Amino acid sequence: MGRPVKEKSLSRQDVINAAISCLDKEGEAALGVNRVARELGIKPPAIYKHLDGNAALKRAVALTIWQQYIQWCHEQTKGLEDPHALLQAGGQATRNFAKSHPERYRTMTQFQLNLKDVETAPLIQEVFSFLKRVLQPYNLSESKLIDAMRTVNAAITGFIALEQTGLMTLERSADASYQIMLDALVVAIQYIQQVETQS
Template identity: 80%
Template sequence: MGRPVKEKSLTQQDVINAAIACLDQEGEAALGVNRVARELGIKPPAIYKHLDGNVALRRAVALTIWQQYIEWSRQQTNGLEDPQALLRAGGSATRDFARSYPHRYRVMTQFQLNLQDPETAPLIQEVFRFLKRVLQSYNLSETKLIDAMRMVNAAITGFITIEQAGLMTLERSTDASYEVMIDALVVAIQHIQKVDS
């Protein structure tokens, strides 16, 4: 990371950035106050002035990664209006983020967002806004919209999780299978639109 940050000029963002650098290099086991302090060239107590221990550190890192992911997805889908194109671009953006930053993706998806939490609620609302953009042309009721959102999220997250775990061992391109799944999601959303609640 370059020269160590002096303890007195250390900011919370410095700590988070160092933690993400450790995460990228070494995986989730590196998300600890002691490891991040070594990365910064400081003593661990200096971090406690900004984040109260490992749980707070992991939370701050997860929130930052969520913000990075949302911005990544926004850039990948900017200017698109067609719902199917949005779904494909959003699905590709999520998978590309997971491939580019596998440790970040795991930390992000293991962190539970809560609408009652003032720090995480805006992130959930941003994800909901995107999914509503994808699904708006289907004119779904609120119940059907929730079903469709859950299905899309479960399919994409599940595929990526299984892929990252190395469990897709059959001789078939995972890229091709992912494209088929996205196409199938379009058909499944149309099915949700037609069925009675």
């Protein structure tokens, strides 16, 4: 038997990995079947055996990046139990992921996760599970827990979005400001714990 034809030995994960490589090098515009086929040295129809077009390719890439990000955060927070330490480590892990993989982070955060989607629901539950570990000692009601989760998420993702778009133009260190923000989130959570819940 001769060497297997590359198209025949190609796996779905090979296609996704090649797409992520294109994304890292060229940005979201590179997430197309034709560009990924060139990266793999194959003809585009070979990709359609694994992913049905550009939309399916982008979805598979986003889901894979979410999984990578969650694994990254698990590694960065391993062994931590103190809620404040967890919040600090989780916040720093998210920013470090965005700095190390800016195009992946942008693609990941632009992809909408949906609890009714069987593929994305487990990813949402993973993120919720981490936030619940951070917030568990505060014994928040369901509505206050949602408020706290939204506050933490908005602060961290908002800061990173400003940083990635180059809007941190003042001379104050962004690292110092980010640390202050993470500390301030603890105060914000305590406020949510104490404030009267409004409908």
